[in-house]
Amino acid sequence: MLKIENNQLTLWDALLPEPLRKLPDELAAIDELLDAPAFLTPFLKAHPSGRGRPTVPAATYLRLMYLKHRYNLGYETLVQEVSDSFTWRRFCHIDLDAKVPDSTTLVKARKRYGEAMTEALNESLLQTLREKQVLRTRKLRMDTTVTESDIHHPTDATLLQDGVRAMNRLMKQIRQVTSHAAQRFEDKSKEIKGKILSIAKLLRRRTQQSWEELNAITTDVADLAEGVCQQVEQAADAIKEKGKKAASTLKGKLAEAASLTRKLVAQARQVVSGNRIIPERIVSFFDPEARPIKKGKLGKTAEFGYKVRIDETESGFVTGYALYAGNPSDDDLFVPAVEQHIARFAKAPHAVATDRGFTSAANEKAAVALGVARVSMPIRGKKGKKRTEYEKQHWFQNLQRYRAAGEAKISLLKRKYGLSRSRYRGLVGSKTWIGFGIWVHNLRKAAQMAK
Secondary structure: OOOOOOOOOOHHHHHOOHHHHOOOHHHHHHHHHHOOHHHOHHHHHHOOOOOOOOOOOHHHHHHHHHHHHHOOOOHHHHHHHHHOOHHHHHHOOOOOOOOOOOHHHHHHHHHHHHHHHHHHHHHHHHHHHHHOOOOOOOEEEEEEEEEEEOOOOOOHHHHHHHHHHHHHHHHHHHHHHOHHHHOOOOOOHHHHHHHHHHHHHHHOOOOHHHHHHHHHHHHHHHHHHHHHHHHHHHHHHHOOOOOOHHHHHHHHHHHHHHHHHHHHHHHHHHHHHOOOOOOOOOOOOOOOOOEEEOOOOOOOOOEEEEEEEEEEEOOOOEEEEEEEOOOOOHHHOHHHHHHHHHHHHOOOOOEEEOOHHHOOHHHHHHHHHHOOOEEEOOOOOOOOHHHHHHHOOHHHHHHHHHHHOHHHHHHHHHHHOOOOEEOOOHHHHHHHHHHHHHHHHHHHHHHHHHO
16 A cells, blocks of 8 residues: 655654754755656556555655665665654654664665656656746756676686676575475585686796696686585475465476576686677576676776766756667667657657767668657767868867766766666666666756756
8 A cells, every 4th residue: 555645744844953853955945846746646546456465655765765876875775874864754754752664675676667667757857847947948968887706706607606706695495394305415615626726827827838727727627516416406396386475486496597507607618618609698606687888998808797878958968768688789779769769758859969979870861750850979989071171160179078978978977876786686677777867867957056
């Protein structure tokens, strides 16, 4: 059952002195923005029925998630900080004698609402800003970046180690629920750990022989991991279909873990055999949808995570974003970005500016067909005389200077709003993380403009 607001008044509200009852300017402006009815619509759609236990009040949940992503706090730290702060309690509409929602409750709420909620919240905020006439949408610039997954640097041996450790944890749980299924299981984690520690000694030599020994160790780890998979599959088969619910749940997790580990074993064997170019290469056991992405950075030959497209207008608000699995070409992302802008604001932008990655003749023609008056897209490679004169025009150069400032916005989103690394797992989790980061950025900018 959806609970909208905590409207119960307490004696403490009257007893508090005025400085404690007054919110700081930024929080007061954001509190006023979040009172708009548009932010409640996504929650009403997520809870069409009035049955069940009351949820965390929607007004409280929104403000708690703002504080979490504004200050990059973990759930447990967030609950503790809000509990200890008069100001944050008032901002989150939590009475002084009331308990702050538990961290596990917030995690479950975030998973239940998912990416659809963050997309709806961003849409509601943009429409609210448009009604207040603070959102200008004549110029659009777009760029892509990478949001890394919260994983360690992947190597074939350590990925296999992750798979074995995960299966070991599941087998320990199996022993507590149905011990007969795990009677013959052998823990190979110490043996695998010893082989991985020996890899560091080999790599110090940097000779051809050391690489051959490294491949031999990786093969040994793959053999051990494959043996563990066989034991886990046998244990899963021994679990009765009509047994305890906990046992059937663990059986599904065992099968999933063994299947993914077998994929990692096959991947490691390909690398050892000499095939280092593997399509859809898995780089994490815990986030199997993440992919290696190369962006041509000197400091990082590859980043491991998801590609993100950021669209921004001249008012400084991020009006569009999208997260992609893998590394699609930038020029394939241009038309969907313009179409998303048109669908959101009911008209095409007057001007669009991008870097060379988005450039193609088809994209320029498509932009004009969609109603864009000026398209500033420098071409790649050698330019002819006609194209050089075209790109030297004053409006073209101005739009390119406008586009270059978008790099600063991406840097800001990464440093202040969490887009450098997603703390939520999987493609859906990363979409939720990025959606909240952009929502908080836009909220804060709106609050700054309201001063």
